[in-house]
Amino acid sequence: MIGKVYGVGVGPGDPELLTVKALRLIREAKVICSPRAGDDSESFALSIVKDYIDPARQKIMTPVFPMSMDKEVLGKAWDGAADQVLAELEKGNDLVFLTLGDPSLYSTYSYILERIKKRIKDIRSETVSGVSSINLAAARAGIDLALGQERLAVMPMGRDLEPVRSALADFDTVVLMKVNRGFGKLVSLLGEMGLLGKAVYVSRCGTDREKIIRDLQAIKADELDYFSIVIVRKWIAAG
Amino acid sequence: MIGKVYGVGVGPGDPELLTVKALRLIREAKVICSPRAGDDSESFALSIVKDYIDPARQKIMTPVFPMSMDKEVLGKAWDGAADQVLAELEKGNDLVFLTLGDPSLYSTYSYILERIKKRIKDIRSETVSGVSSINLAAARAGIDLALGQERLAVMPMGRDLEPVRSALADFDTVVLMKVNRGFGKLVSLLGEMGLLGKAVYVSRCGTDREKIIRDLQAIKADELDYFSIVIVRKWIAAG
Numbered sequence: 001m002i003g004k005v006y007g008v009g010v011g012p013g014d015p016e017l018l019t020v021k022a023l024r025l026i027r028e029a030k031v032i033c034s035p036r037a038g039d040d041s042e043s044f045a046l047s048i049v050k051d052y053i054d055p056a057r058q059k060i061m062t063p064v065f066p067m068s069m070d071k072e073v074l075g076k077a078w079d080g081a082a083d084q085v086l087a088e089l090e091k092g093n094d095l096v097f098l099t100l101g102d103p104s105l106y107s108t109y110s111y112i113l114e115r116i117k118k119r120i121k122d123i124r125s126e127t128v129s130g131v132s133s134i135n136l137a138a139a140r141a142g143i144d145l146a147l148g149q150e151r152l153a154v155m156p157m158g159r160d161l162e163p164v165r166s167a168l169a170d171f172d173t174v175v176l177m178k179v180n181r182g183f184g185k186l187v188s189l190l191g192e193m194g195l196l197g198k199a200v201y202v203s204r205c206g207t208d209r210e211k212i213i214r215d216l217q218a219i220k221a222d223e224l225d226y227f228s229i230v231i232v233r234k235w236i237a238a239g
Numbered sequence: 240m241i242g243k244v245y246g247v248g249v250g251p252g253d254p255e256l257l258t259v260k261a262l263r264l265i266r267e268a269k270v271i272c273s274p275r276a277g278d279d280s281e282s283f284a285l286s287i288v289k290d291y292i293d294p295a296r297q298k299i300m301t302p303v304f305p306m307s308m309d310k311e312v313l314g315k316a317w318d319g320a321a322d323q324v325l326a327e328l329e330k331g332n333d334l335v336f337l338t339l340g341d342p343s344l345y346s347t348y349s350y351i352l353e354r355i356k357k358r359i360k361d362i363r364s365e366t367v368s369g370v371s372s373i374n375l376a377a378a379r380a381g382i383d384l385a386l387g388q389e390r391l392a393v394m395p396m397g398r399d400l401e402p403v404r405s406a407l408a409d410f411d412t413v414v415l416m417k418v419n420r421g422f423g424k425l426v427s428l429l430g431e432m433g434l435l436g437k438a439v440y441v442s443r444c445g446t447d448r449e450k451i452i453r454d455l456q457a458i459k460a461d462e463l464d465y466f467s468i469v470i471v472r473k474w475i476a477a478g
Contacts, residue, residue, distance in 0.1 A: 016260035
């Protein structure tokens with residue numbers, strides 16, 4: 001029988017923020033797949049769960065998903081990982097695919113599952129939700145994402161700032177992901193809209209490298225991290 | 240010494256979706272506070288963790304937070320709960336306040352913490368993130384909340400549908416909370432915008448009363464649940 005594939009969220013960084021279910025599935029897994037950013041880097045998701053796994057008993061696969069915006073480069077990486085996963089499933093092994101945070105929010109697991117389903121239509125799969133980095137970032141910064149009738153927008157920083165400007169105008173809270181791209185332009189926009197005092201920068205939340213910075217203008221370009229978020233909340237009280 | 244207060248997310252309903260940290264804090268707690276909707280109803284958050292608590296050893300408080308939109312009624316309920324919590328903290332007891340899902344997203348814990356901080360400015364407090372119902376609803380419905388450069392909006396249904404219409408026009412995915420209010424108007428709007436085939440209704444996700452319904456027009460008014468979400472995702476493939 002063909003194995004079952006689990007897409008398991010491991011939370012944003014603190015091993016104690018794994019769910020009880022994720023912990024059980026990771027411990028039971030014969031095969032664990034966890035992407036990493038390059039040949040010389042370790043898998044961040046795998047590092048979060050390292051105390052819960054046993055490489056002597058479990059097969060660990062860490063395909064490289066390059067930090068690229070090139071669809072062809074990424075597509076090739078995802079094809080390769082899907083092939084690796086499929087080979088294990090076809091041997092009859094269940095497999096746990098680790099994702100940072102929650103698998104439904106900006107996770108690469110969806111691309112892998114899509115490819116697997118194209119090859120085996122009735123594959124048994126289960127997505128196991130995790131704590132998202134946006135929820136932890138808010139908790140660590142001591143602010144709410146939304147209360148009562150408020151509205152929340154979540155989006156990555158892109159080249160075009162217009163959607164960001166529009167969301168900042170219309171929503172109570174805006175969470176901007178991957179702000180390392182175009183951070184200077186974001187700071188200018190927030191200044192122009194009078195929102196600099198309502199923004200918090202959070203990077204690597206839940207890890208020992210966590211940074212929470214309220215003065216965005218004080219952040220230097222070389223400090224910016226790939227795993228960085230800016231939360232703009234209009235109802236942050238003036239410090 | 241005055242006790243420490245923990246706002247602990249217990250996830251959306253499945254006891255296995257508690258985090259390892261929430262489980263530890265709930266087991267260690269001398270006092271647990273968990274709101275319920277009425278005198279004759281049990282606390283939903285408490286019911287999720289019931290196998291992890293021991294009423295013989297732990298004090299359980301379940302203040303009533305009425306299902307009301309009246310700010311005065313709610314304010315009074317929150318004042319009362321904050322008084323109860325403060326009384327325990329002032330005895331030197333640490334206290335765990337349970338919240339459904341994640342404490343940063345539409346949780347009443349913020350109102351309690353705000354009141355406590357007004358009385359004891361330097362109170363020790365910690366917010367412990369949990370899996371949000373929107374993440375689980377997406378996982379159970381088999382769809383993504385956002386991928387790549389996509390944008391996500393989250394908002395409760397209100398009397399005014401214009402913000403919903405505007406978000407549906409601008410965002411890749413829109414999550415609507417508490418859709419039991421004004422559901423008929425929402426179905427009309429989705430029909431008008433050609434989005435009925437892109438919407439999924441999810442209620443009580445993670446519990447044994449979970450419902451996932453893709454044909455919104457087939458839902459009867461008396462089926463609608465307070466804990467209900469509609470996810471509209473433009474990139475849902477036509478069934």
